[in-house]
Amino acid sequence: MEIREFNADLIIKNCSILTADFNILNDQNVVIKNKAIVDIGNAASLSNMYQARETFDGKGKLVMPGLIDAHTHTCQQLLRGRITDEYPMIWTRIMVPFESTLQEKDVYISSQLSCLEMIKSGTTAFIDAGGRHMHKAAESVLESGLRGVITCSTMDYGKDIPDTMKSGAEENIRRNLDLYNHFHGAGDGRVDVWFSLRSIITCTPDLIQKVFEAANECSTSVQSHMNEYTNEISYCLENFKMRPFEYLESLGVLDQNFLGAHSILLSENEMDIIKAHNSKVVHCPISNSGKGIPKTPSLLQKGIGVGLGTDGAGHSGLSLFDQMKVFKSLVRAFWGVPIFDPAAMPSKNIIEMATLGGAKAMFKEHQLGTLEVGKKADMVLINIDQPHIQPTHHLLNTLIESVNSNDITDCIVDGKILMKNREVLTMDEEKIKYESKLAMKELSIRANI
Ligand SMILES: [Zn+2]
Numbered sequence: 001m002e003i004r005e006f007n008a009d010l011i012i013k014n015c016s017i018l019t020a021d022f023n024i025l026n027d028q029n030v031v032i033k034n035k036a037i038v039d040i041g042n043a044a045s046l047s048n049m050y051q052a053r054e055t056f057d058g059k060g061k062l063v064m065p066g067l068i069d070a071h072t073h074t075c076q077q078l079l080r081g082r083i084t085d086e087y088p089m090i091w092t093r094i095m096v097p098f099e100s101t102l103q104e105k106d107v108y109i110s111s112q113l114s115c116l117e118m119i120k121s122g123t124t125a126f127i128d129a130g131g132r133h134m135h136k137a138a139e140s141v142l143e144s145g146l147r148g149v150i151t152c153s154t155m156d157y158g159k160d161i162p163d164t165m166k167s168g169a170e171e172n173i174r175r176n177l178d179l180y181n182h183f184h185g186a187g188d189g190r191v192d193v194w195f196s197l198r199s200i201i202t203c204t205p206d207l208i209q210k211v212f213e214a215a216n217e218c219s220t221s222v223q224s225h226m227n228e229y230t231n232e233i234s235y236c237l238e239n240f241k242m243r244p245f246e247y248l249e250s251l252g253v254l255d256q257n258f259l260g261a262h263s264i265l266l267s268e269n270e271m272d273i274i275k276a277h278n279s280k281v282v283h284c285p286i287s288n289s290g291k292g293i294p295k296t297p298s299l300l301q302k303g304i305g306v307g308l309g310t311d312g313a314g315h316s317g318l319s320l321f322d323q324m325k326v327f328k329s330l331v332r333a334f335w336g337v338p339i340f341d342p343a344a345m346p347s348k349n350i351i352e353m354a355t356l357g358g359a360k361a362m363f364k365e366h367q368l369g370t371l372e373v374g375k376k377a378d379m380v381l382i383n384i385d386q387p388h389i390q391p392t393h394h395l396l397n398t399l400i401e402s403v404n405s406n407d408i409t410d411c412i413v414d415g416k417i418l419m420k421n422r423e424v425l426t427m428d429e430e431k432i433k434y435e436s437k438l439a440m441k442e443l444s445i446r447a448n449i
Contacts, residue, residue: 008033008052009415010377014043015058016066016384016395022348024395032320032377035188035415040371054417056410060385062395064125064351065371066413066415067320067357069311070282071223071261073142074111074150075102075131078440079241079314083449086229094449099153101447104133106439111137112435114425115144117318121405124378124413125215127309127362128283129223129261129398130154131197132165138183141191145418145426147378150183151194152176154211155202171207175213180218190414192362195293197224200244201235205251212253221363222253226260226281228291233265246271254279257362261309263299264292271295271302280305280361285327287311291311293334298325299335299342308354318404324350328400347400377415382407 001019010032017028017040025205029046031139033100039046043072061312079098081102118126125147128137134150141148152175155166167175176195195215203211227244228384236247246269248254256278263274263281283294285345287292299306308327310318328345334342359369367376383402384390389407392398411419 002216006051006053008038008050010054010056010257010412011050011052012056012058012061012063012381012415013047015140015314015381016062017371018062018351018396020372020403022352022396024062028063030058030379030411030413033375037373037375037377038172039372039373044102048124052174056156056381058381060383061409062384062399063371063379064382065355065369065382066411067122068168068307068362069118069123069126069310069318069320070259070307070358070361071084071284071311071313072114072126072318073131073312074114074126074137074148075099075107075133076312076314077110077114077117078106078436078443080317080440083314083318088159096161096165097447097449098443099132100162101443102132104136106443107131107133108136108140109432109439111140112144112317112427112432114313115140116424116432117313117430118146118413119144119418119424119427120408120422121319122380122382122408122411123318123320123323124380124411125358125362127194127223127259127275128200129225129312134179135182138186138191139195140180142187143426145190145413145416147190147368147376148412149221150179151196152179153197153198154207155195156207158202158205161202165259168183168201169204169210172207175212176211176261177214182222184218184220192219192220194223196222199225199228199232200247201232208248209251209253212251215257221257221259223259223261226263227265227270228262228288243267243270245273249273257363259307262288262291262294262311264288264294266295266299271298274299275304280307280363282307282309282358282361283327284309284311284315285323285330289326291405293330295335297329297335298421300349303347305357305360305396306353307357308350320354321404322352324400334340347394347397350400351396378413380412381410383409388414 127149130153180193254277258279331345356369359365
């Protein structure tokens with residue numbers, strides 16, 4: 001019997017790759033061992049160097065770092081189709097009854113469906129903005145094989161919010177600490193637990209300060225919805241005579257571990273504040289399009305880390321390819337047209353935001369976001385040998401123009417294959433779809449939405 005010595009776990013052979021400086025190289029091999037990328041190079045020169053337990057034929061495929069959804073809501077998967085075209089206030093009429101009725105089993109199936117959709121859309125990591133019963137979301141992430149940041153929804157203020165959704169500072173911190181102690185670092189580092197503010201209009205200054213203190217003590221990060229709605233700006237101006245980021249700065253809490261989701265309605269001074277504290281932001285183009293156009297060209301020019309997010313299935317589905325397409329058109333129309341700059345948002349920048357930008361938003365750019373030796377083996381394979389993709393003069397442009405979630409064939413996280421030829425190996429797709437339908441029906445009746 002032949003005894004073979006393996007010096008790699010997985011090799012993807014003869015593929016095209018998205019390089020760390022966001023260019024395309026053809027005829028490459030990618031070698032994975034012990035959850036990390038151990039070699040990338042010309043297929044011919046690497047061909048005899050590695051014996052792997054598993055080999056992927058990468059012919060006609062592009063291998064790129066997995067996309068990172070830097071702002072989503074795994075608890076809102078069962079809201080799909082319910083929000084679009086609704087008049088205000090969606091928060092009070094739909095979101096509050098929906099979220100306040102969520103039970104553990106709803107969160108579990110919702111987050112399972114969410115993970116399933118992400119895997120099939122080319123997303124390998126995400127940041128959840130915080131919901132209820134988040135231990136069930138953590139369980140789903142662990143089972144799915146994805147990488148994720150989770151946190152509790154944290155609120156203690158607001159007349160529109162039922163008592164069941166808000167609690168005092170101590171209770172809020174205790175709940176988040178519980179989650180942190182149980183799940184931070186679980187799955188060999190695939191799950192991180194952060195602290196969060198749901199938004200600054202639903203948190204008192206006391207709670208805000210305590211959340212940042214607790215996160216500091218745990219050496220973890222904080223995220224909040226920021227500068228998303230005009231009423232949030234009014235609230236800050238009326239109560240504190242400051243805009244939202246100025247208000248957080250005045251509380252002395254802003255630092256490099258803060259992620260401001262949305263961050264659309266920013267003043268020049270607020271952008272300078274974000275830069276000065278080295279905080280990060282994430283835009284959700286489709287969700288944002290009804291509220292404001294982010295000042296991304298200015299933010300990038302200032303050197304601020306910007307990620308892209310979906311804002312959950314309630315707003316737009318979980319495809320970052322869809323977000324990238326819409327984002328390019330939005331920024332070009334709003335910022336490019338008035339100054340006649342057709343390249344106001346180049347494809348390269350958008351791909352970088354959805355990968356390395358997301359890694360920066362997770363504070364893990366040293367581990368994720370690019371295909372580089374030593375980084376985690378989180379990547380997706382795209383079938384580029386299709387009539388809507390080939391031939392092309394510039395594959396990077398075509399990635400934004402024409403590629404969609406269905407073109408993702410395989411998904412690898414931490415060196416483990418989560419999807420092969422579009423079959424998800426870690427989750428029972430049929431069961432999840434069936435149970436989600438039942439859960440959505442029950443939940444709609446219970447929440448009366
Ligand atoms: Zn959100």
